[in-house]
Amino acid sequence: MSVIYNEKEKIFKLDTSGASYVMGIEGALGHLVHIYYGKKIKGESSPAPLPGINFANKLWFMDGNPMEYPAGGCGDFRQHCIEIETKEGYTALEPVYVSHSIYKGKPKLKGLPATFADEDECSTLEIVLRDEPTGIEIILLYSVFDGLDVITRSVKVKNTGSDAVYLKKVSSACLDIGNQNFEMITLSGAWGRERNIVRRQLTRGRHGVFSERGVSGHQENPFIAIVTPETTQNTGEVYAMNFVYSGNHEAVCELTNSNQVRMVMGINPYKFSWKLEQNDEFTAPEVVMVHSQEGLGSMTRTFHDLYRKHLIRGKYRNIKRPILINNWEATYFDFDTDKLLDIARQASKAGIEMLVVDDGWFGNRFDDNRALGDWFVNEDKIKGGLQYLVSEVNKLGMKFGMWFEPEMVCPDSELFRAHPDWAINIPGRAAALQRNQMVLDITRKEVRDYIFESMAKVLRSANVEYIKWDMNRALTDVASAALPHDRQGEIYHRYVMGVYELQDRITTEFPYILLENCSSGGGRYDPGMLYYSPQIWCSDNAEAIDRLTIQEGTALIYPLSTMGAHVTDCPNHCVGRVTPFETRGVIALAGTFGYELDVTKISEEERNMIPDQTAMYHKYNDIVREGDYYRLASYSENTVYDSYMVVSKDKSEALVTYVSVRTIAGYPDPVIKLSGLSEDKTYHVDVLDRNIPGDVLMNYGLPVQHEHGDYKARLYHLTEVQ
Numbered sequence: 264m265s266v267i268y269n270e271k272e273k274i275f276k277l278d279t280s281g282a283s284y285v286m287g288i289e290g291a292l293g294h295l296v297h298i299y300y301g302k303k304i305k306g307e308s309s310p311a312p313l314p315g316i317n318f319a320n321k322l323w324f325m326d327g328n329p330m331e332y333p334a335g336g337c338g339d340f341r342q343h344c345i346e347i348e349t350k351e352g353y354t355a356l357e358p359v360y361v362s363h364s365i366y367k368g369k370p371k372l373k374g375l376p377a378t379f380a381d382e383d384e385c386s387t388l389e390i391v392l393r394d395e396p397t398g399i400e401i402i403l404l405y406s407v408f409d410g411l412d413v414i415t416r417s418v419k420v421k422n423t424g425s426d427a428v429y430l431k432k433v434s435s436a437c438l439d440i441g442n443q444n445f446e447m448i449t450l451s452g453a454w455g456r457e458r459n460i461v462r463r464q465l466t467r468g469r470h471g472v473f474s475e476r477g478v479s480g481h482q483e484n485p486f487i488a489i490v491t492p493e494t495t496q497n498t499g500e501v502y503a504m505n506f507v508y509s510g511n512h513e514a515v516c517e518l519t520n521s522n523q524v525r526m527v528m529g530i531n532p533y534k535f536s537w538k539l540e541q542n543d544e545f546t547a548p549e550v551v552m553v554h555s556q557e558g559l560g561s562m563t564r565t566f567h568d569l570y571r572k573h574l575i576r577g578k579y580r581n582i583k584r585p586i587l588i589n590n591w592e593a594t595y596f597d598f599d600t601d602k603l604l605d606i607a608r609q610a611s612k613a614g615i616e617m618l619v620v621d622d623g624w625f626g627n628r629f630d631d632n633r634a635l636g637d638w639f640v641n642e643d644k645i646k647g648g649l650q651y652l653v654s655e656v657n658k659l660g661m662k663f664g665m666w667f668e669p670e671m672v673c674p675d676s677e678l679f680r681a682h683p684d685w686a687i688n689i690p691g692r693a694a695a696l697q698r699n700q701m702v703l704d705i706t707r708k709e710v711r712d713y714i715f716e717s718m719a720k721v722l723r724s725a726n727v728e729y730i731k732w733d734m735n736r737a738l739t740d741v742a743s744a745a746l747p748h749d750r751q752g753e754i755y756h757r758y759v760m761g762v763y764e765l766q767d768r769i770t771t772e773f774p775y776i777l778l779e780n781c782s783s784g785g786g787r788y789d790p791g792m793l794y795y796s797p798q799i800w801c802s803d804n805a806e807a808i809d810r811l812t813i814q815e816g817t818a819l820i821y822p823l824s825t826m827g828a829h830v831t832d833c834p835n836h837c838v839g840r841v842t843p844f845e846t847r848g849v850i851a852l853a854g855t856f857g858y859e860l861d862v863t864k865i866s867e868e869e870r871n872m873i874p875d876q877t878a879m880y881h882k883y884n885d886i887v888r889e890g891d892y893y894r895l896a897s898y899s900e901n902t903v904y905d906s907y908m909v910v911s912k913d914k915s916e917a918l919v920t921y922v923s924v925r926t927i928a929g930y931p932d933p934v935i936k937l938s939g940l941s942e943d944k945t946y947h948v949d950v951l952d953r954n955i956p957g958d959v960l961m962n963y964g965l966p967v968q969h970e971h972g973d974y975k976a977r978l979y980h981l982t983e984v985q
């Protein structure tokens with residue numbers, strides 16, 4: 264990894280482990296132009312001359328050249344990155360180069376989640392651009408990491424002019440690149456169907472993904488990639504962007520009239536306006552850019568390594584998580600101490616390590632019509648009090664965790680009756696309810712303090728070692744009683760910053776607590792959340808076969824160690840499908856692993872399978888959590904079977920998962936070509952009880968044993984033969 268400035272050529276060259284990124288300062292006016300991003304090139308020179316500006320035809324220059332951080336209004340008519348409004352209502356900007364600095368390490372982004380690295384692991388380039396008429400300064404930040412094909416980017420905007428201006432749009436990254444018949448990949452979905460991989464031709468015009476819901480959302484993950492047409496898991500060139508942000512986002516790929524592609528990612532400008540007084544600075548969240556020369560699989564493993572090493576923090580980042588049992592699908596709101604302890608007793612006998620009490624333990628919460636915001640224990644349900652319940656659970660050798668939905672308030676709650684103005688709402692307009700709840704205005708410090716103190720009081724009162732932090736509705740009717748009219752456009756971003764501040768306070772005061780984020784399932788599954796919680800509930804749809812597709816899409820960029828995955832009851836509560844208990848266990852093992860069923864009510868036969876499953880978790884979780892992930896076959900593509908594997912970093916061990924979704928008459932047993940093994944090693948395959956060389960497993964393949972009947976799953980454990 265390196266960052267250099269070539270004074271003679273006036274170019275910057277960033278080298279990652281596999282790629283080079285080159286930009287330059289055009290001579291006459293100092294526009295920052297983009298020159299190259301792709302496979303690593305040697306030396307310190309530009310691969311192409313800088314374009315010269317032709318004053319008689321400046322617009323051709325502005326609209327025709329690859330630019331590094333294009334602003335709107337001065338002749339670049341493609342998707343732009345930044346827009347302001349001055350007191351006169353002027354909006355044009357033409358930022359040009361002023362100065363730069365290169366240093367080791369990586370600065371924190373104030374109040375925002377971001378990747379981090381030590382000085383010897385990372386180098387950073389800052390380039391200052393300036394628009395003279397307005398005094399707007401734009402600081403572009405680029406960091407490269409040792410051993411990773413990654414560039415992280417962010418932007419700061421400073422008002423050095425004499426009057427306040429309104430920042431109307433600020434993107435965090437732009438990439439201009441010549442079209443290579445690119446296809447575009449997004450992670451698109453819905454509640455219960457999160458993060459399906461969608462691939463389509465990039466055609467003329469602007470295409471992309473966005474959220475205007477206040478959260479990153481179930482619908483479009485803040486991720487976008489362009490790939491060359493031949494791209495598979497192992498071949499082809501990939502340019503991917505992922506946004507370290509949990510609110511409104513926008514990613515656009517524009518195929519222009521001159522067959523250039525422009526990718527832009529950042530905060531969604533929808534209803535965004537940020538007032539910058541003189542000398543104020545705004546920091547835009549980080550974009551992670553990953554490049555791969557060897558297909559999607561390599562991109563995946565780069566994201567996984569980056570996030571495991573440089574984003575996820577806290578006690579649990581590198582260790583096995585306790586196997587939990589969550590009571591939501593077991594009891595919904597109908598539980599009390601006795602029922603919970605019955606579940607805990609059975610669970611502990613089977614090797615389950617933590618009881619999580621989901622929604623309904625607080626206030627007057629007997630259903631989802633009321634009580635969000637009233638974070639005090641309901642002792643009609645939690646008879647004997649929280650401390651008693653937790654100590655009884657601890658006596659069984661289990662940990663205890665609990666659910667909160669801190670950002671919400673129900674109109675029927677003590678909190679709302681005391682502070683109706685704390686809910687986000689437009690005065691004089693009936694607020695839209697979703698699940699009978701409103702969103703708290705956590706742009707306000709007193710609201711954040713209330714939330715923190717009421718949660719902390721509960722957490723201090725008993726030995727709580729896990730929190731599920733839920734968020735079950737989008738932001739609507741957006742207005743804050745605490746902000747003046749010309750700052751109402753700041754609410755969405757201030758809201759997200761408020762969530763980050765709260766999660767920071769909770770994880771700082773209770774560092775021993777394992778935090779799991781959740782948003783009606785996987786509605787806020789993004790790198791911003793991963794900075795605070797090492798795992799996120801993947802989807803409310805925990806049905807094993809549907810999970811194949813959800814987990815495949817999630818694992819495209821997010822590590823398996825982050826994917827909340829549980830064994831649930833059958834017929835499945837979400838889709839009614841019936842699958843074997845073993846299959847549900849095998850598929851949940853690809854994530855954090857746990858149970859979400861009434862262990863006292865399932866059949867004896869199923870209950871007796873749990874100890875084997877928990878033993879498998881202990882046997883395999885290190886490799887699942889830390890290994891390299893390879894996607895081998897996709898049920899969502901072939902409609903018959905699914906297969907993926909993880910390989911330990913030293914290639915001495917691997918775990919292959921094979922799921923036969925459908926039995927087809929006359930269909931031969933698949934032979935699955937494995938990946939990531941050592942060609943020089945021989946592996947013992949436990950199910951076959953055979954020793955097979957790595958090159959045979961990767962070129963001929965692993966002959967998997969198909970079992971008659973649908974929804975059958977099997978794990979193949981490979982260990983190096985010494």
Ligand code: DGJ
Pocket residue numbers: 591621622666733735781782783784800802803
């Ligand atoms: C939505 C979550 O995704 C579920 O797992 C559960 O916690 C419910 N909320 C509780 O209201």
